[in-house]
Amino acid sequence: MGYKCVYTLAEIQEYLKNTVLFAFDFETSPRDKWRNDKSAALDAHKADITGISFSVSEGTAIYVPLKHRSGRNAENQAAIWEYLKLLFESKDVIKVAHNLAFESMFLYARGIVLQKPCYDTIAASQLTLKSKWEFRSLADSGLKTLAPALCKAEMTEFSTVTDGRFFDELNPQDEKTICYACADSDYTLRLYHVFNQWFDRFLPKHRTIVEEVESPTSVYVGIMKYNGILVDKSAMLKKQAEAAKKIVSIRNEIAGIIGNVEIGANASTSAFKKYLFVDLGLPVMKTTAKHQEAADDETMILLKEWCATNRPELVRLFELVQEYRKWGKLKSTYIDGYLRFIDEDIGRIHPDLMPLGTETGRFASRNPNMQNCPQKDNDPIGVRKFIIAPAGKVLLSLDFSQIELRVGAFYCRDKRMLETYRTGGDIHAQTTSVIYRIPFEEAADKNAPHYKERRTIAKNCNFGVFYGLFPTGLQRTLKFKAGINPTLAECETIIQNLKSGYPGLAKWQDEVKKRAAVSCYSETWLGRRRYLLGIRSSDWGKKSFAERCALNTPIQGTAADILKLACGRIISGLPERLWLKPMLQIHDELVFELPEDKVDEAVVFIKECMETQPFPAFDVPIVAEASVGRNFGEMKEMED
Structure with missing residues (x-):
């Protein structure tokens, strides 16, 4: 292998000269205070970058030792980092990493926000098939797992090289150290080419999703992980x-x-x-x-x-x-x-956010699960009040308004729905008007008889209608979640009126289910695919579930893509706004920590990122609503 250790800026520049694409990988080690914490090497608050490897072509790589405790380290590291900052923030060079969130977290700790074009081979792995109908999971996507399967090469395990030591205790001049570090970037680059060849042959749209959606989102996730959530x-x-x-x-x-x-x-x-x-x-x-x-x-x-x-x-x-x-x-x-998950050294929670944690492309979260944090209008205990801003700062939340309903209106092309959103109308009042066959003015009148109950029913219809609402399901939802007890016949009438009042809806649903029955998959507007083998099942329960997934995926998945595209735009403007700290994502909401005197500037910037037309065909206005506060449970809505 053409692997070598280099020590000067000139050597790094010579290797990376004229490149438009490189893979890189960090080796990290904990600082003295946390040497007894084995997981500290993965925490950018407690560890440093021990060395960096780069690869620009298969079978070659360089390793730059930075903080080894024995042997020789690179010279004039201030100049090296000045060059690397320009390189990682360049918008002309493709940066490839396996687990881009990890690398971006350590770069962000140094004030560097990695920019597009970038490519996360872990995201690519999860968007490629491991069998005819099954995508790889996160557990299938480790570098040491993928290299033997796709590159026909066994990679040395970390424990074999380190033998119980931290990486900074290894001599960077040792051949085993060099080979281990360089192999990570070399095989990441090989995987980049393997995955792209697969995408180009079988699923070209998934390559675009990796490049334009998932990889910038990985950078955003790394930054959120680093910033964490301050709690009381x-x-x-x-x-x-x-x-x-x-x-x-x-x-x-x-x-x-x-x-x-x-x-x-x-x-x-x-x-x-x-x-x-x-x-x-x-x-x-x-x-x-x-x-x-x-x-x-x-x-x-x-x-x-x-x-x-x-x-x-x-x-x-x-x-x-x-x-x-x-x-x-x-x-x-x-x-x-x-x-249980408060870092006592920092006073913050750093949840693991997984942008490909669900089949529709929505985020998942663990350690702890922040995705189940109560909604702002359903937090009677005050859980959100636990999340606070530090002294001199505030929390800022930008929340997409009814994004899935807007996406649904875009898909089904129902004239009444589209008109409601294009004129800034009240979709819940419109649905109340439709299902009760009353004038819109009466449906929107808060003093009208039965206003509250009818609006509650309309809301539940709206949030379930695109996913194939059945009378029994509507009855159950209203009974157990809204405390309303309509008869089954009343629910049948509501759904019948809904479909006749929104004729584009039923037509779209039938078309989606028919297409899925033929192809055995459903997909988002950008082409994120979800296979649904149960849609051909003779078992009514399995088929019905698959049909609901077929309807759910385009809407929920496209809404997820829209949110992730917004994250990518925020990343593009973050280097000039390092005072703006992304810290949390919950459902359709992005939360930030920032100085109080920067709120107005931040709102203008983030709203532009979120409300920008996500792709040329999307012709429904997108609205992001801002709120600000000292804690997450007492956020005051901001006027436009």
Whole structure:
């Protein structure tokens, strides 16, 4: 192999001379304070870049040692970093990395925002097929896994080279050190070519998604990971104690009704179910997939309703069980769960955000799951208040307004929907007008009879209609999520009126399902594909689920692509705005930390990034709504 160690800026420039494409990889090691923390090498707050490898052609690479504790390191590193900053922020050179989020995080720690064109081979891996109908997962996409499978070469494991040491303890002049570091960038470059050849042959649109959507998003993810989320630990501990006390109080009240029956942490033990269905003889309202008695939240609601007529003395029990579960989830998920991931050295949570964590292309999150953070209009406990701005700064949130509905209107081309959005109208009032066949003015009148209930039903229809709403599903949603109890016949009428009032909708749904039945896949406008083998199943349940996925994917997936394109635009303008710190993404919302006196400037910039026409065909106005506050739970909406 043409691998070598270089020490001067001139040598680096000579190797990278006239290149329009290079792959790179960082070796990192923890600083002295965190040498006992094995995971610290992956944290840009606690580790440094030990060395960088570059590859511009297959079988060649250079390694630049920067912070090794033995042997020789590169000379005049200030000049090297000055050159590298220009290189990584260049808009003329393609930068390729395997796990671009990791590399961009370490660059951002040095004040460098990596720019397009860039390419993340992990993202490319997850958008290529490993079998006829199955895309690779994140677990299938490690460099050491892909190289043998696609490049026919075994790569040396990190542990074999380091033998329990950190990378900065290795001598950079040692052949094994050089070979290990250089192989990472060399095989990343090879994968770049392998994946692009595959894309060009089988799925050209996925190559565009990798280059234009997913790779810039990876940079954005690395920056969010570095910035993290500042939380009010004292408020969380206070709420934790309050929740624990509340749980004990509710449990004692339940015990006063049922005695010493063990209910567990979620009131779903076999002992509790035996008490309900055997000892009390209550009717079985639902069964599980294993044909056992269900005891989920819906069951508790159904039992409470049944008891209101037949056993009124038990109504309080089911109210208490729902309250017990609510406080249990609050404590375990949002208090204990968040507290577990606070970095005590920094005081922040740094969740793992996975931009390809779902089949539609929407983000997923873990450690902790920030995607299930309550919506701003459904946070009665104040979980969002845990997320705060540091002294002298504020939080700024930009949230897409009804982005999936706008995408749905774009797809189905219904004239009434399009007109509503193009004129800045109220889509929920329009849907109320459609399903109840009343004038729009009456539907929009807050003082009109039944306004609140009708609007609630219209909202639930809007958020489910594009995904193949059935009368039973609508009835269940309204009953268990909105507390409204329409009859099945009423739900059938609502859906019938909806389809006749929005004729473009039903036509689009039929076309999508027919296309998916032929091709066995559905895709977003940009071509992000999702295979749906169940759509040809003779099993009605499997086929019905696949049909809903076929309808869901174009809308939810295109909305996800629009958000990611906005992230890419923000990255382009971030080098001149390093005071603007992306820190969180939840659903259709981007959250930032910034100085208070920069809010107006930031809003103008971010709104432009989010509201820009995402692709030429998209002809529905996009609206991003801004709000600002000292904590995430008390954000004040800003006027345009």
